[in-house]
Amino acid sequence: MTKSRRRRISAIVRYTVLTVWALIAFFPIYWIVATSFKIDTQWFAWPPVYVPNPPTLANYLNVWLGKEEYTTTQYAISSQKPLYSLRNSIVIATTSTLLAVVFGSVIAYGVSRYRILSDARMFQLLMLRMIPPIVVVAPLSLYYSALGLLDTMSGLILIYFVTSLPYAVWMAKSFIDEVPREIEQAAELLGASRWRTIFEIVLPLVRSGLVATFLFILILTWSEYLLAFILTKTEVTTLPIELSKYQGSTEGRVYGRQAALAVGITVPLMIVGLAIRRHLARGFSFGMVRR
Amino acid sequence: MTTLAEISAADRSQAASPREVSRARAVRRFRWSILAPLIALFAFVVVPVLFLQLYFSFHQWTVYLGTWWDAEFVGLDLFQEVFTDPRFGWAVVRSLVFSIGSTVGCFVIGFALAYLMHKPFRGQAVYYILFILPMLTVPIVVAYTAEMMLYQSGPVNDVISRITGIEFKPAWLTNPNFALTAVMLLEIWNWTPFSFIIMLAGLSAIPKEPIEAAEILGASRWRIFWEVQLPLLRPVIMLALVLRFLEAMAEFPKTWALFQGGPGSATETLPVYIFLTTWQYFQVSKGAAMCYLVMMLMIAIVLVAIKLLQREKRALDAMYAKPAERA
Numbered sequence: 001m002t003k004s005r006r007r008r009i010s011a012i013v014r015y016t017v018l019t020v021w022a023l024i025a026f027f028p029i030y031w032i033v034a035t036s037f038k039i040d041t042q043w044f045a046w047p048p049v050y051v052p053n054p055p056t057l058a059n060y061l062n063v064w065l066g067k068e069e070y071t072t073t074q075y076a077i078s079s080q081k082p083l084y085s086l087r088n089s090i091v092i093a094t095t096s097t098l099l100a101v102v103f104g105s106v107i108a109y110g111v112s113r114y115r116i117l118s119d120a121r122m123f124q125l126l127m128l129r130m131i132p133p134i135v136v137v138a139p140l141s142l143y144y145s146a147l148g149l150l151d152t153m154s155g156l157i158l159i160y161f162v163t164s165l166p167y168a169v170w171m172a173k174s175f176i177d178e179v180p181r182e183i184e185q186a187a188e189l190l191g192a193s194r195w196r197t198i199f200e201i202v203l204p205l206v207r208s209g210l211v212a213t214f215l216f217i218l219i220l221t222w223s224e225y226l227l228a229f230i231l232t233k234t235e236v237t238t239l240p241i242e243l244s245k246y247q248g249s250t251e252g253r254v255y256g257r258q259a260a261l262a263v264g265i266t267v268p269l270m271i272v273g274l275a276i277r278r279h280l281a282r283g284f285s286f287g288m289v290r291r
Numbered sequence: 292m293t294t295l296a297e298i299s300a301a302d303r304s305q306a307a308s309p310r311e312v313s314r315a316r317a318v319r320r321f322r323w324s325i326l327a328p329l330i331a332l333f334a335f336v337v338v339p340v341l342f343l344q345l346y347f348s349f350h351q352w353t354v355y356l357g358t359w360w361d362a363e364f365v366g367l368d369l370f371q372e373v374f375t376d377p378r379f380g381w382a383v384v385r386s387l388v389f390s391i392g393s394t395v396g397c398f399v400i401g402f403a404l405a406y407l408m409h410k411p412f413r414g415q416a417v418y419y420i421l422f423i424l425p426m427l428t429v430p431i432v433v434a435y436t437a438e439m440m441l442y443q444s445g446p447v448n449d450v451i452s453r454i455t456g457i458e459f460k461p462a463w464l465t466n467p468n469f470a471l472t473a474v475m476l477l478e479i480w481n482w483t484p485f486s487f488i489i490m491l492a493g494l495s496a497i498p499k500e501p502i503e504a505a506e507i508l509g510a511s512r513w514r515i516f517w518e519v520q521l522p523l524l525r526p527v528i529m530l531a532l533v534l535r536f537l538e539a540m541a542e543f544p545k546t547w548a549l550f551q552g553g554p555g556s557a558t559e560t561l562p563v564y565i566f567l568t569t570w571q572y573f574q575v576s577k578g579a580a581m582c583y584l585v586m587m588l589m590i591a592i593v594l595v596a597i598k599l600l601q602r603e604k605r606a607l608d609a610m611y612a613k614p615a616e617r618a
Contacts, residue, residue, distance in 0.1 A: 014407045028436045194317075226543045273423065273426070284489065289530065
């Protein structure tokens with residue numbers, strides 16, 4: 001009897017604590033979504049407006065489609081182009097991530113089967129990720145301006161490729177390590193070349209792992225701010241930069257518009273993240289923690 | 292004494308057949324062709340950048356000087372300038388306070404949540420999804436959401452006032468005493484999911500036998516936690532702390548977008564101060580010297596971290612290898 005009672009108390013404690021944190025975790029996300037549906041008088045009203053009333057699509061129409069006819073106040077936005085940055089973001093994030101996964105998985109295979117990098121070298125590779133980018137970005141921007149890579153998509157793709165390579169190698173290796181070697185030995189006996197073994201046998205076997213790696217790195221490159229902030233000026237803008245530049249010409253705080261833009265940036269990320277939620281721990285720990 | 296096996300092995304390597312020689316050569320070529328892109332990246336991206344950084348920390352250069360190879364050699368002057376700059380010292384202190392504070396915060400909350408969730412219960416999947424959402428928001432979006440929520444009569448203060456019944460109105464964004472705390476709380480909100488998923492993965496991977504044995508022997512849950520579970524979790528705990536700390540040292544978007552180092556210099560962490568020096572005051576050389584020092588500091592920290600991680604990874608690999616052997 002006492003035992004069942006204690007169990008019930010512990011269940012109550014558990015649900016209370018978890019629910020409190022769930023509210024804390026979810027409230028800001030709710031707030032930005034709610035703000036994106038508010039009319040302009042409710043953006044920073046007192047007392048705060050918790051439920052947009054009446055809800056409006058004006059913010060989305062204005063930010064993403066450039067329509068201004070729905071609001072009473074004119075919030076002309078200074079020369080911003082979210083759709084253009086959306087295209088930039090998609091091209092930059094997918095290209096650099098794809099490069100990282102392709103090269104990373106081949107390197108990971110080499111490390112796993114041929115030990116082309118020793119354990120110590122593998123950890124040194126992590127330094128590309130562990131040193132804060134701010135300490136190298138100044139010389140990098142000068143180097144880029146000498147090469148003509150400043151403010152270009154190729155420049156950002158290159159540097160994102162470099163910084164996400166450690167994640168790609170480590171995460172892909174954790175998947176490849178789980179593939180039994182007998183299959184490759186059989187392939188070798190049947191006369192397959194080493195490259196064919198990689199691309200036609202091993203990598204297809206870890207396909208779902210590589211997709212997870214790809215999506216995981218996509219999350220990181222999609223939301224990267226500092227490098228894009230410094231290495232681009234006017235020609236290229238990614239979505240996070242677009243958001244940080246987004247201000248009204250007469251009024252600095254255009255919360256509803258910013259919220260509509262922010263929701264647009266975050267929703268794809270959340271979909272991708274939730275799709276690979278079982279692999280997130282592996283990704284963030286460089287494959288050291290598995291489930 | 293040499294054993295028979297060793298002799299025959301030595302024999303074989305001396306009298307390698309042409310076929311084996313060509314095979315070894317093919318393997319070597321294969322290894323180098325995999326390594327080549329990596330080496331190229333280091334040679335054409337990493338090394339030139341590090342060289343430039345070194346160059347600028349010994350040469351006085353500003354953007355007004357046109358070509359940067361005209362810069363004057365000044366020896367260690369720039370390093371001296373950085374060392375005697377009290378703002379730099381404070382930036383180091385602030386960065387450490389911010390990183391340690393947010394790392395501990397993330398870890399304590401994340402571990403507590405993971406501990407409450409590592410056994411199955413109804414609604415687990417829903418809580419899991421809600422808990423990882425903050426990690427899946429873009430940092431710059433977190434900054435702007437915070438701006439929309441933390442102004443003095445904003446929803447956060449309003450909700451707290453309503454719950455507690457007290458007038459709760461700290462000016463999070465303009466009071467220098469609260470600003471760094473505000474960024475720290477944001478970082479904790481943003482990255483608690485990281486500690487949570489790592490600890491949850493760790494908790495669900497530790498073997499059940501020792502815990503069951505302790506239960507049979509009548510140990511209290513408290514003792515089981517401290518004396519059985521915690522030691523088994525050490526590698527995962529180290530991993531969660533070290534990786535989070537390193538990421539926090541590099542935090543820039545939230546601090547910058549919300550405060551630009553202000554109010555006053557309350558949120559001037561290392562990344563922010565480096566950014567201000569280089570891109571607002573245009574002291575490229577001083578900035579480079581600062582970067583060089585910070586890089587050395589970070590490399591020292593990372594080397595310690597890597598030593599720790601290397602040890603813990605062996606422990607983790609052993610842990611993951613065991614169930615496979617048993618099966």
